[in-house]
Amino acid sequence: MSDSPTIDRRISIAPMMDRTDRYERYFLRLMSPHVLLYTEMISTGAILFGDRDRHLGFDPAEHPVALQLGGGDPVALAECARIGADYGYDEINLNIGCPSDRVANARFGACLMAEPDLVANCVAAMRAACDRPVTVKTRIGIDDSEDYEFLDHFVATVTEAGCRTFIIHARKAWLQGLSPKENREIPPLRYDIVHRLKNRYPKLDILINGGFRKLDDIENQFNFVDGVMIGREPYENPYLLTAIERRVFGGADAPSRHEIVEKMLPFIERQRADGVPLPRITRHMLGLYQGERGARRWRRHLSENAHLPGAGIEVIREAGNILANVS
Numbered sequence: 001m002s003d004s005p006t007i008d009r010r011i012s013i014a015p016m017m018d019r020t021d022r023y024e025r026y027f028l029r030l031m032s033p034h035v036l037l038y039t040e041m042i043s044t045g046a047i048l049f050g051d052r053d054r055h056l057g058f059d060p061a062e063h064p065v066a067l068q069l070g071g072g073d074p075v076a077l078a079e080c081a082r083i084g085a086d087y088g089y090d091e092i093n094l095n096i097g098c099p100s101d102r103v104a105n106a107r108f109g110a111c112l113m114a115e116p117d118l119v120a121n122c123v124a125a126m127r128a129a130c131d132r133p134v135t136v137k138t139r140i141g142i143d144d145s146e147d148y149e150f151l152d153h154f155v156a157t158v159t160e161a162g163c164r165t166f167i168i169h170a171r172k173a174w175l176q177g178l179s180p181k182e183n184r185e186i187p188p189l190r191y192d193i194v195h196r197l198k199n200r201y202p203k204l205d206i207l208i209n210g211g212f213r214k215l216d217d218i219e220n221q222f223n224f225v226d227g228v229m230i231g232r233e234p235y236e237n238p239y240l241l242t243a244i245e246r247r248v249f250g251g252a253d254a255p256s257r258h259e260i261v262e263k264m265l266p267f268i269e270r271q272r273a274d275g276v277p278l279p280r281i282t283r284h285m286l287g288l289y290q291g292e293r294g295a296r297r298w299r300r301h302l303s304e305n306a307h308l309p310g311a312g313i314e315v316i317r318e319a320g321n322i323l324a325n326v327s
Contacts (some may be wrong), residue, residue, distance in 0.1 A: 005066075006062075007036060007090060007091060008034055008036065008249075009036055009062055009165065009205060009207055009226065009227040010222070010226070010227045010228070010248055010249075011032075011034075011035045011036070011091055011218070011227065011228055011229075011244055011248055011249075012034055012035060012037070012038065012066075012167075012207065012227065012228075012229045012230030013028060013036070013037050013038060013086070013229070013230065013231065013234055014023075014037060014038065014039035014209060014230065014232075014301075015040055015041055015137070016040065016095070016227045016231055016232075016235065017036040017040050017041060018094065019040070019088070019235055020037070020038055020039060020285075021040060021041050021243075021280075021284075022057065022058045022059065022062070022289070023041075023242065023271070023276075023280060023281040024036045024078065024284040025039075025058065025059075025062045025065060026059050026061060026062060026264075026267055027238065027260075027264060027281075027284050027285060028234065028238060029061055029062055030250070030255065030260050030263050030264065031238060031239065031242050031245065031255070031260060031297055032241040032242065032245040032251070033245065033251070033252070034065050034245060034248075034249040035063070035241060035244065035245075036065075036066060036090075036094065037057075037065045037066070037068075038065070038066045038068050039065070039067050039070045039089075040068070041069070041070045041095045042055050042056070042067065042068065042069060043069075043070045043071060043108075044069060044071035044073065044076040044077055044079075044080045044240070045071075045076075046215065047069075047080045047083060047084075047214035048076060048079065048080065048208065049238070049309075051270070052083070056083070056084065056087045056089075056116050057087075058087075058088075058269075060088075060111055063090060064090045064091075065089060065090060066089060066090060066091035066092070066093050066135070067084040067087075067089040067091070067092050067093065068093040068094075068095050068137070069081070069084070069092065069093065069094055069095065069126075070095045070098065070103060070108050070109060071108050071189070072092075072107045072108040072112055072115075072118065072122065073122075074118075074121045074122045074124070074126075075125065077094065077122050077125060077126050077295040078125035078126050078129035079129065081125075081126040081127075081129045081130045081132070081134065082102060082129040082130050083127075083167055084130070085130035085132045087130060087161070089211075090132065090133075091132055091133045091134075091135075091263075092126060092130060092132050092133070092134050092135070093135045093136070093137055093167070094119070094122060094126065094134065094135070094136050094137070095105070095108070095109055095125065095137055096110060096112050096119055096136055096137065096138040096139075096291075097109065097110050097121045097137050097138050097139045097169050097173065098110055098180070099139075099173035099174065099175055099178070099180055099183040100140075100180045103217070103244065107286050109144055110139055110173040110175065111142065111152075113138060113139065113141065113142045113145070113154055113173075114142060115134075115146070116153065116154045116157035116158060117157060119136070119154070119157070119158050120157050120158050120160060120161035121161070123136065123158055123161040123162065123163045124161040124162060127161070127163075128217075129163050133165065134162070134163060135163065135164075135165040135166070135167065136158055136163050136165070136166050136167070136169060137166075137167040137168075137169070137209070137229075138154070138166065138170050139168070139171060139172055139173045140168060140169070140171065140172050140190055140193045140194065141172040142172060142173050142174075142175055143173075143174060143175055143176070144206075145171070145172075146291075148196055148197075149196060150194050151168075151193060152197065152200060157195060158203065159201070164168070164203075164204055164205060165204070165205040165206075165207070165252060166197075166204060166205070166206055166207070167207040167208075167209055167229050168193075168194045168197065168206065168207065168208055168209065169209045169210050170189045170190050170191050170193065170194050170208055170209065170210040170211075171183070171187040171188065171189055171190070171210055172187050172190075173187070174186075174187065183222060185271050189204075189210050189211050191208060191210075191221075191224075192306070194206065194208045194225060195224040195225065196210075198224060198225050198226070200264065201208035205226045205227070206226055207225060207226055207227040207229050208221055208223050208224075208225045208227075208228055208229070209228070209229035209230075209231070210227055212230045212233065213230075213232075213233040215243055215244065215247060218230065218244070218248075219247065219248070221277055222288055222319055224289075235284075235287065236287045236290065237287055237290045237291070238284075238285075238287055238288055239257060239260075239288060239289075239290070239317065242254030242255070255288060257288055257292070258320065260288065261285075261288070261316060261320055264281075264285070264316070265313045265316065265317075268281055268312075268316070269312070269313055272312055272313075275301070278306040278307070278311045278312065279306040280319075281308070282306040282315070283302075283315065285302065285316075286298075286299045286303070287299075287322065288304060292323075293326050293327035294323040295324065297319075297322050297323065297326065298319050298322065298323055301318060301319040302315065302316070302319050305318070305319075
């Protein structure tokens with residue numbers, strides 16, 4: 001079983017807890033038809049014992065979209081990979097990068113870098129259970145194990161289980177002493193280690209993640225690796241995706257911000273009819289006008305009014321009218 005050649009991984013949006021939910025993904029897809037989107041990390045327990053549709057449901061417009069799983073039990077991961085494929089996800093990704101205490105105590109996430117044989121068993125079980133590409137997102141190391149040889153051994157072991165795609169966050173993770181937020185900022189970025197890994201394994205798809213905010217810097221990485229995963233910048237400045245669509249994927253003229261808002265409105269109406277609170281959607285739209293005149297008024301109007309009882313698309317229209325009247 002091999003990775004699907006139809007998935008273009010040159011640019012992907014990182015899985016981010018409490019951010020890359022189905023509403024955010026639908027919104028981002030309006031700005032780029034081609035970037036690969038990821039769910040938040042979803043634990044195997046949440047899928048097997050929780051509200052499955054709430055965790056896994058998504059709009060067909062989100063394709064291509066990957067499901068990221070958190071877990072360390074091959075049997076549970078295999079079942080969740082099968083379920084994810086049945087839901088229609090284009091890729092199943094295993095999180096070996098989350099450094100939080102809660103995740104580590106459940107024995108999954110970044111701590112599993114210390115157990116490459118177990119990760120290989122998980123990947124093998126997932127691949128046997130579904131017909132979708134199974135990929136791994138990890139770090140360059142954990143705690144004091146930051147040297148290239150540690151990462152090389154991990155990748156070599158997991159590759160033997162059939163994994164052909166690795167997304168490498170170019171920072172190590174401290175499992176003790178740093179919060180997840182600090183683990184995204186304090187350990188230094190080591191792009192050189194990821195570049196060296198690609199040189200060592202030219203037939204693998206190696207994607208790099210960590211600290212990319214400018215399009216020129218993102219494009220420069222194509223000289224060294226197969227793709228770039230970006231996270232915080234497109235969340236805070238989502239309209240960046242229109243520039244990525246043009247320059248990386250050769251897309252046509254980008255929709256205006258106003259056109260994107262108009263395309264969101266029917267989706268928002270459907271979600272509101274299903275009982276979804278308006279702020280759950282509009283919180284992802286706050287950065288749409290970043291850098292533009294009136295952006296602060298846009299954010300303030302949505303933040304102050306979306307939570308009011310009965311609020312609907314008129315709140316978004318009012319925010320747009322405020323922008324139109326900014327001189």
